[in-house]
Every structure is written in structure tokens, then in C-alpha cells.
Amino acid sequence: MDSRPDANEAPDVGDRPGAPEEREWTAPPDDATLDESALAGLGSGTRGLFITFEGLDGCGKSTQMALLAEALTDAGYDVLTTREPGGTELGEALRSVLLDVGYAGMSSRAEALLYAAARAQLVEEVVRPALDDGRVVLCDRYIDSSLAYQGHGRGLVIEDVITLNVWATDCLFPDLTIALLVDEDIRLGRAASEAADRLESEEAAFFLRVAEGYRRLAEDHPHRIRVIDGAGAIAEVHDCVTAAVEEEFGLFSAPDPAD
Ligand code: TYD
Secondary structure, three states: OOOOOOOOOOOOOOOOOOOOOOOOOOOOOOOOOHHHHHOOOOOOOOOOEEEEEEOOOOOOHHHHHHHHHHHHHHOOOOEEEEEOOOOOHHHHHHHHHHHOHHHOOOOHHHHHHHHHHHHHHHHHHHHHHHHHOOOEEEEEOOHHHHHHHHHHHOOOOHHHHHHHHHHHHOOOOOOEEEEEEOOHHHHHHHOOOOOOOOOOOOOHHHHHHHHHHHHHHHHHOOOOEEEEEOOOOHHHHHHHHHHHHHHHHOOOOOOOOOO
């Protein structure tokens, strides 16, 4: 069945087209392998499970994503981690353009298109094939980054950014998004000591708009986006992340899919 929305129907980033209303996952039979059925019926319309991490630079999402990947792997799941922009040869080339301070004059529309192009390649080359294989895909940033940074941060019309990204990803939405939000002071204290890239060189007001954008997205889509306070110790935040994943999908209490 084609899960794509009607061309004239405005898609909604919270309600992935074709998503089941109930997100409960029934544990597979004891002898099922992950490839066969373990994650069947979960959200993205594929056999796998797609979880994205969002937040501002310095919120700790890359660390938390790595810890979740480790926990899921230990629990027997076949996990793939990737990042945006990047994750493919083309995506990494686009990343170096996007973050290059030499392109300080890049227009907001060009920026949105380049992020969407990197995303389109990642979805087609990496994410969809992995989900079709029944894997758990964890992605450091995805569509919500474009909504928060290019939409709220740059001031592009949100509906345009949604439409662009629905097209770029052929309607692939995350099953769950973990948004790590931290106070601006804490975030700045954690910020990398290396030279700032093109985005990091933005003025403080830009990041406040992006942070507000994430808050609005989370308010609008509470079923998909789980906000977690990223201010605590790494282990505490990790517990909150695993608790959210467990609450949504029961992955840690299910029988080991590798058995
Ligand atoms: P990166 O070094 O990966 O930042 P982080 O470690 O915080 O994820 O750089 C990616 C930058 O690109 C980051 O500043 C956020 C920005 N970005 C967008 O503006 N729009 C997007 O769609 C994506 C994916 C990232």
C-alpha cells in the first residue's frame, strides 16, 4: 500500500502517514528473529524502528545516542547509527559545504535545500534499507533539525520546510524522537573548544529561536517527540532515554531478539 499522503493534503510532522494509531508493540514469539518479525508493525511502515535525536549543539545528544546504541545492542538488537548532515559519501561532502565558514553568505533557502539533499541521500542509501531489514536505526539529527534551525532559526515558512522534507525523504518519519533540551548557560559551558563552524558562528538570538522551535515542535507533537532534560549527569540522562524507549516500545523487557 502506498502510504504517501494525497498531494493536496498538508502532511503533518507528528502524524507520519500510515502510522498506526496504537503504538503498542507485541513481543514476537520466542523463536522469532529480529529479521523476521521482532519489530514488525512499529511506526515507520517498515519492519525496523527509527529513532532520532535532536537538540542544540552541546546538548549531549551524540553521547546519549551512542549509549542507547550500546544498550540496545547488548539487549540483542541489530542497531545502525548514523548522523546528519552526513552518513553517506555525498552527505559528508554536503556537510563540509554546510559547515564551512567560507560560505557565510549562503542563503537560507540554499541551506534548507542542501540539508534536505543530504537527508534524501541518507534515507535512500542507508536508513530505508536498514529499516527494511528490520534494524533499529538511530540518527543524530533529522527533519526536526531543519524545522528548528531553518524554520524557526532562519525564519523560513515552516510548511515549506515540511513539504521539502516530506518530498526529500519520501515520507519517512521517525517512530520516536528524543529531544534533549538544556538551559542556554549549561549548553554554552559545554560547547566545543574547537573553532566554531558556520552554524556555530551564529549570534545568540539564532540559538534562542532554535531552542524555542524545538519546544514548539515538542508541544505540537507530544506522541512522537519526547523531551528529556539534558542537564543532568550522563548516566542519569541515559536512564531517562532508555525509560522513554522502553515506555514507547518495550524493547528492553521483550525477549532477546537474538535468541
Ligand atoms: P554538527 O557538528 O553535526 O552539530 P551537532 O554536533 O550539534 O549535531 O553540525 C551540524 C549543524 O547543522 C548543527 O549546527 C545543526 C545544523 N543543522 C541544521 O541547521 N539543519 C539540519 O537539518 C541539520 C541536520 C543540521
